[in-house]
Amino acid sequence: xxxxxxxxxxxxxxxxxxxxxxxxxxxxxxxxxxxxxxxxxxxxxxxxxxxxxxxxxxxxxxxxxxxxxxxxxxxxxxxxxxxxxxxxxxxxxxxxxxxxxxxxxxxxxxxxxxxxxxxxxxxxxxxxxxxxxxxxxxxxxxxxxxxxxxxxxxxxxxxxxxxxxxxxxxxxxxxxxxxxxxxxxxxxxxxxxxxxxxxxxxxxxxxxxxxxxxxxxxxxxxxxxxxxxxxxxxxxxxxxxxxxxxxxxxxxxxxxxxxxxxxxxxxxxxxxxxxxxxxxxxxxxxxxxxxxxxxxxxxxxxxxxxxxxxxxxxxxxxxxxxxxxxxxxxxxxxxxxxxxxxxxxxxxxxxxxxxxxxxxxxxxxxxxxxxxxxxxxxxxxxxxxxxx
Numbered sequence: 389x390x391x392x393x394x395x396x397x398x399x400x401x402x403x404x405x406x407x408x409x410x411x412x413x414x415x416x417x418x419x420x421x422x423x424x425x426x427x428x429x430x431x432x433x434x435x436x437x438x439x440x441x442x443x444x445x446x447x448x449x450x451x452x453x454x455x456x457x458x459x460x461x462x463x464x465x466x467x468x469x470x471x472x473x474x475x476x477x478x479x480x481x482x483x484x485x486x487x488x489x490x491x492x493x494x495x496x497x498x499x500x501x502x503x504x505x506x507x508x509x510x511x512x513x514x515x516x517x518x519x520x521x522x523x524x525x526x527x528x529x530x531x532x533x534x535x536x537x538x539x540x541x542x543x544x545x546x547x548x549x550x551x552x553x554x555x556x557x558x559x560x561x562x563x564x565x566x567x568x569x570x571x572x573x574x575x576x577x578x579x580x581x582x583x584x585x586x587x588x589x590x591x592x593x594x595x596x597x598x599x600x601x602x603x604x605x606x607x608x609x610x611x612x613x614x615x616x617x618x619x620x621x622x623x624x625x626x627x628x629x630x631x632x633x634x635x636x637x638x639x640x641x642x643x644x645x646x647x648x649x650x651x652x653x654x655x656x657x658x659x660x661x662x663x664x665x666x667x668x669x670x671x672x673x674x675x676x677x678x679x680x681x682x683x684x685x686x687x688x689x690x691x692x693x694x695x696x697x698x699x700x701x702x703x704x705x706x707x708x709x710x711x712x713x714x715x716x717x718x719x720x721x722x723x724x725x726x727x728x729x730x731x732x733x734x735x736x737x738x739x740x741x742x743x744x745x746x747x748x749x750x751x752x753x754x755x756x757x758x759x760x761x762x763x764x765x766x767x768x769x770x771x772x773x774x775x776x
Contacts, residue, residue: 391416392413395412395413396413408431408434411427412428416450419457425458425462438473442473443469447467451463460496460498460499463487463502464487464506465505467484467506468484468509478517481513484513485510491503500537505547507526507530508530508548509547509551511527514526515558520555523551530548531548531552542575545575549572550569552564552572553565553569556568557592562600562603563602566593569593569596578612578614581614591626593609594623595655595658597633598633598658599661602714604668604672605737610631615630625651628644632644634672636672637673638670638696641669670699675736678717679733686719687727687729688727688730689727690704690726690728701726708728716734718732
């Protein structure tokens with residue numbers, strides 16, 4: 389059956405689609421491939437074209453005929469859209485691999501990114517089928533290939549990082565999941581994601597940020613629009629907890645733990661890592677305390693840190709050694725004077741409020757410099773007059 393014959397058959401079977409189908413046929417006959425691509429994209433956005441097996445039939449009997457003449461990345465995106473309408477996971481893999489094989493056989497230029505896009509969706513299906521190791525290999529290969537490519541389309545980068553995040557989620561590697569998810573969000577418009585997709589993702593990323601090894605700064609996540617979805621859901625407490633950790637506010641942390649005890653205890657991962665969470669918010673408290681001080685005032689009594697971190701002086705020494713070992717700060721502890729001298733503190737991504745605070749500190753510093761400059765200028769005039 390030729391593509392036009394198929395469209396005529398479809399037009400007769402689905403009168404409600406007649407106008408769109410007629411336009412598809414007209415564009416195909418006139419070989420207006422770009423306009424035809426846009427029309428197919430428009431059709432796939434309509435519920436009427438996504439009923440039952442219609443997307444699969446449309447791809448196999450119509451789109452595949454001219455697929456090599458249109459943007460190959462668009463072709464791969466159409467294939468992925470169609471694959472979502474195939475109920476069997478193995479058949480989905482076979483369909484996507486079939487599209488990829490045809491692209492390889494045709495040896496068309498600029499096919500690397502479309503093939504990578506298809507490969508990532510095959511890897512996602514493999515992961516859902518339980519083939520974790522196979523997915524791992526495909527993800528590692530995809531990351532290496534992504535590094536070699538130039539001018540990568542955002543949708544391709546997003547696919548690689550998204551499937552990577554799914555793999556790390558299965559492995560319960562919180563830090564790697566967090567980093568992959570944030571990279572995914574960097575290549576995708578938040579507004580293009582539906583609420584039902586965004587909320588679970590926001591919850592997973594937030595929990596991963598709290599539980600991830602070596603993650604002590606949450607500003608990048610807090611400034612991303614996806615976090616706002618938590619506020620209109622039963623997970624508003626999670627947003628509050630992220631803010632608390634970012635500021636290192638131990639008093640607020642204890643208050644939140646008491647206020648949201650029921651929901652916190654319903655999260656097995658948080659309960660299991662309760663001690664680590666306490667340690668993390670305490671380290672965050674220390675980093676914030678040091679960062680808030682001007683560089684010339686970073687010789688701090690251990691008792692001052694103890695008051696803010698709710699620790700004994702011995703506990704503060706252990707905390708400082710932990711921060712030094714993690715390379716979050718550099719400096720030395722004077723046990724005789726019961727002080728710590730900090731020469732360097734790890735840089736952080738700042739929230740808008742923290743940037744405002746930094747601006748105020750810079751304004752104060754500029755005022756002091758201007759005052760010193762004025763004083764020096766006046767004194768130099770006096771010296772000049774005496775010499776004369």
